[in-house]
């Protein structure tokens with residue numbers, strides 16, 4: 001009877017050791033999986049050159065030269081490009097007005 005008990009205890013020990021080994025192996029595999037996943041994600045990960053946002057696949061990005069730019073920044077850039085002529089006209093007009101003001105002020109001060 002006690003011999004039988006001993007055998008059962010030994011069996012249990014062996015089972016425990018086996019399940020521990022299995023657990024360790026499982027952890028190693030999980031670790032490797034995580035590593036591979038992280039590497040995979042890193043390859044998919046890009047930082048937007050303009051806004052600095054780190055983006056995986058959820059937002060479209062375009063590679064320009066060696067920089068990545070997200071679609072939101074590209075849209076803003078396009079809008080800036082599309083309105084560039086208007087913007088330049090405003091700059092020219094602003095400069096003309098400034099020069100006119102300076103002349104007017106110079107004229108006023110020389111009249112004194």
Ligand SMILES: [Zn+2]
Pocket residue numbers: 048049050051052053069070071072073074
């Ligand atoms: Zn961006």
